[in-house]
Amino acid sequence: MAGTEIFGTEEIRAVTDVIERRMVHRYGSHHLRNGIYRVEEFENKAKKITGSGYALGVANGTAALIVALKGIGIQPGDEIITTPFSFIATVEAIVACNAVPVLGEIDGTLGLDADSVERLISGRTRAIMPVHMFGAAADMDRFTDLGKKYNLPVIEDACEVVGGTYKGRYLGSLGTCGTWSFDPNKTLTVGEGGIVLTDSEDVYFKMDCYHDHGHIHSKEHDRGAEGKSGLGVNYRLSEVQGALGIVALEKMLSALGMLRAAKKKILKAALDAGLKPRPVHDEEGDTASHVVFILPTAEKAKRFKAAANHAGGSFGIIADNTWHYAKHWKALEEMGEKDYFGNRTPSYSPASMAKSDAMLSCAVMAGLNTCMDDSAVEKMIEAVRAGAQAALQR
Numbered sequence: 080m081a082g083t084e085i086f087g088t089e090e091i092r093a094v095t096d097v098i099e100r101r102m103v104h105r106y107g108s109h110h111l112r113n114g115i116y117r118v119e120e121f122e123n124k125a126k127k128i129t130g131s132g133y134a135l136g137v138a139n140g141t142a143a144l145i146v147a148l149k150g151i152g153i154q155p156g157d158e159i160i161t162t163p164f165s166f167i168a169t170v171e172a173i174v175a176c177n178a179v180p181v182l183g184e185i186d187g188t189l190g191l192d193a194d195s196v197e198r199l200i201s202g203r204t205r206a207i208m209p210v211h212m213f214g215a216a217a218d219m220d221r222f223t224d225l226g227k228k229y230n231l232p233v234i235e236d237a238c239e240v241v242g243g244t245y246k247g248r249y250l251g252s253l254g255t256c257g258t259w260s261f262d263p264n265k266t267l268t269v270g271e272g273g274i275v276l277t278d279s280e281d282v283y284f285k286m287d288c289y290h291d292h293g294h295i296h297s298k299e300h301d302r303g304a305e306g307k308s309g310l311g312v313n314y315r316l317s318e319v320q321g322a323l324g325i326v327a328l329e330k331m332l333s334a335l336g337m338l339r340a341a342k343k344k345i346l347k348a349a350l351d352a353g354l355k356p357r358p359v360h361d362e363e364g365d366t367a368s369h370v371v372f373i374l375p376t377a378e379k380a381k382r383f384k385a386a387a388n389h390a391g392g393s394f395g396i397i398a399d400n401t402w403h404y405a406k407h408w409k410a411l412e413e414m415g416e417k418d419y420f421g422n423r424t425p426s427y428s429p430a431s432m433a434k435s436d437a438m439l440s441c442a443v444m445a446g447l448n449t450c451m452d453d454s455a456v457e458k459m460i461e462a463v464r465a466g467a468q469a470a471l472q473r
Contacts, residue, residue, distance in 0.1 A: 093325065105316060121274075121322075131278060137272070137314045138313075139273050140262060145314070147277075148206070150282040153173075158201060162212075163404065165210040179424055183195040187438070191210060193221035200229055208236055211237050211240040213368065233253075240366050295307065335367065339365070339367040341447055344460065346370065356370070374442075376441060383466035
């Protein structure tokens with residue numbers, strides 16, 4: 080599913096244009112640019128697609144999460160409730176703000192369970208961060224309601240689901256802020272890059288300044304003559320990445336169409352074989368980057384994996400996934416028992432994730448390539464059938 084699968088002459092032309100004009104910095108040199116700002120075009124395209132009021136291009140998805148947290152005013156010691164099933168960047172972004180990650184449980188879709196979130200809300204809770212994982216949406220109706228009920232911002236980590244939707248709206252555009260990632264392993268890539276979406280002018284202004292050393296950006300002043308709003312960091316996106324992003328968004332629907340067509344065939348064969356796909360909150364909005372099956376027991380999941388991979392598949396049991404499951408993040412488990420202000424922090428021990436572990440131990444997953452020909456799809460189907468026979472026909 081690497082985004083470079085769909086690279087072609089369009090990307091070459093886009094990058095060549097930037098290099099030939101020798102204009103790689105997204106800001107400044109206004110008198111030399113002839114009105115051409117590729118990152119800004121990328122942001123405007125994201126706004127148009129999603130209907131968001133504001134979009135900010137940043138260096139990567141992790142930076143997008145940090146900038147979003149800074150934009151809503153997260154302070155040291157604040158608690159952010161999120162999921163144990165995510166990429167570690169979700170937690171790293173919280174920790175980078177000297178805030179405290181509080182891990183909820185997962186529901187039957189493997190997304191963050193809203194009931195567990197409500198139980199965890201405390202006087203120190205400052206935001207809820209659901210994560211849309213492996214192509215499918217978290218329960219955004221519930222999280223939106225919780226945000227309103229408790230007056231908490233909802234930050235959507237939509238880094239893995241660019242182009243995915245929830246009841247007709249783009250993921251990343253439903254919360255206070257939402258983040259997209261365009262790293263090399265995503266369906267769409269600009270090499271390294273991310274976007275933060277929001278409808279709040281105030282949040283956008285804070286994020287825009289923070290991501291570029293506190294600069295208050297204005298085309299009326301050249302670089303260095305702008306005002307400053309305070310301190311920040313350097314999470315800027317370059318014009319090269321902006322140019323690639325424009326092309327990526329133009330190819331988004333085509334790429335998702337190929338993924339969805341392949342997944343539809345694989346799921347049909349899986350259902351015929353008696354397998355239970357992961358339930359999702361919005362089937363039509365799934366980006367189809369992964370296929371996930373829920374087996375009746377952990378032992379049957381192991382049998383599925385062994386037989387499917389022997390037949391040429393590439394399935395893994397999610398509970399064993401060191402990249403996407405907090406049980407395996409030793410650095411998190413080894414964090415001190417006290418936070419920035421000396422308050423006691425939650426336990427991150429594997430035992431604290433027992434309910435999630437039981438679910439993830441029964442879940443098997445394989446990623447899909449965007450450009451799968453008929454033979455590749457058939458090979459996946461054969462692997463699925465072999466796995467189903469080994470797991471279920473006993």
